[in-house]
Amino acid sequence: MPDRLVVLYRGNLPPATGLIERLADTVYATEEELPLLLPGADVLLAWVTITPAIRESWPDNPEKAPRWVHASSAGVDSFLFPALVDDPGVTLTNARGVYEQPTAEYVLGLILALAKDFPGTWEHQQRREWRPRPSDSITGRTALVWGTGPIGRAIARLLRAVGMRVCGAGRSARTHDPDFGTVHGPTTLGSALADADYVVLAAPLTQHTRGMVDASALAAMKPGARLINVGRGALVDEQALVDHLADGRLAGAALDVFDQEPLPAESPLWDMPGVMISPHTAGETTGEREALIEVFLDNLTRHIEGRPLLNVVDKRRGYVT
Incomplete structure (x- = not known):
C-alpha cells in the first residue's frame, strides 16, 4: 500500500x-x-x-x-x-x-413553512385552538439566491419549478444564465435586495463573503422580506439581523447556520417571532x-x-x- x-x-x-x-x-x-x-x-x-x-x-x-x-x-x-x-x-x-438537491429541497420547505406559517399552525394545534387564517402564496414571489455555485443553482431550479421568480447574486453580473436568468453583481445588488421577497444565502465562506449581509445589506431588503441562510453563519452580521428583526422591518428568517455553533442558549434569535432555527441540517439526509x-x-x-x-x-x- x-x-x-x-x-x-x-x-x-x-x-x-x-x-x-x-x-x-x-x-x-x-x-x-x-x-x-x-x-x-x-x-x-x-x-x-x-x-x-x-x-x-x-x-x-x-x-x-x-x-x-x-x-x-x-x-x-x-x-x-x-x-x-x-x-x-x-x-x-x-x-x-x-448536498445540492437536499439543500434545495430544504430551502423550498423553509420558504413554504414561512409563507404558510406552519410554526403558528403547530402552536395552535398544541393548544387545541381552531384558528383559520390566510397565508401567503409563493407563486410569483421573488427569490434572490446569493451564491451561484452548485447548491445555489439547485435551489434556483427548484424554486423556479414551483412558480417563483428567481435571480442570483455573485461576484460578477451576467444575463441569460440558465438557472438564474439574471445574476446581479455589486453594482445592482442593492436594487435586487429591494425587490426580493426571499433572500437565500448559499455562498461559500471566503474572505470576500464573510459578513456580506451586514446592516446596510439588511436595510436594503424589502420591508416584509425574509432571509434564509443555508450557507455559513459568518456570512451574516447576527447582531444586525437581530436588530432588523426586532424593529419589524423583516418579516422573519430561517437560519440553519450560525457564527457560533451550537447557537448559544442566550441568543435572542431563539425567541424572536417569525424566526425558524435548525441545527445545520439543511443538507443532511x-x-x-x-x-x-x-x-x-x-x-x-x-x-x-x-x-x-x-x-x-x-x-x-x-x-x-
Whole structure:
C-alpha cells in the first residue's frame, strides 16, 4: 500500500472502512489525536470538517504534510489556512454533488413553512385552538439566491419549478444564465435586495463573503422580506439581523447556520417571532454518509491509479471552479 491515510472522525467512523483499509494504509484519529498522527500522512480524509483541529495539527514542515486533503463537506472554510492554501503541492477536494438537491429541497420547505406559517399552525394545534387564517402564496414571489455555485443553482431550479421568480447574486453580473436568468453583481445588488421577497444565502465562506449581509445589506431588503441562510453563519452580521428583526422591518428568517455553533442558549434569535432555527441540517439526509464515502472512494481510486481527482477546490477562491 503506497499511501498512508488518516481519517479524522468524531464519534462514529465513516461507512465502508473495510474497503478504505484495503485501498490504503489507514489510521483513525480523533481531533485530539490528529497532531500525533497527521505528520507524515499522504492523505487526510476529514470526516469532521467544521473544526480547528486540522489547522492546529498541520505540520510545520511542508514535507510532513499530506499531499491530498479531502473534505466530506461542500464548504471548505476550515481548510483555508495559509499553510495549506500556500502549499502548491497540497490538493484539496470536497463533496460536491452530495448536498445540492437536499439543500434545495430544504430551502423550498423553509420558504413554504414561512409563507404558510406552519410554526403558528403547530402552536395552535398544541393548544387545541381552531384558528383559520390566510397565508401567503409563493407563486410569483421573488427569490434572490446569493451564491451561484452548485447548491445555489439547485435551489434556483427548484424554486423556479414551483412558480417563483428567481435571480442570483455573485461576484460578477451576467444575463441569460440558465438557472438564474439574471445574476446581479455589486453594482445592482442593492436594487435586487429591494425587490426580493426571499433572500437565500448559499455562498461559500471566503474572505470576500464573510459578513456580506451586514446592516446596510439588511436595510436594503424589502420591508416584509425574509432571509434564509443555508450557507455559513459568518456570512451574516447576527447582531444586525437581530436588530432588523426586532424593529419589524423583516418579516422573519430561517437560519440553519450560525457564527457560533451550537447557537448559544442566550441568543435572542431563539425567541424572536417569525424566526425558524435548525441545527445545520439543511443538507443532511438518511443516505448522506453513504453518498459522502462514495465520492471519497471514487477519488481514492483515482489517486491510487494516478488519474485526475474530481472536485478539486481552487484554494485561493475557496470553492470548486
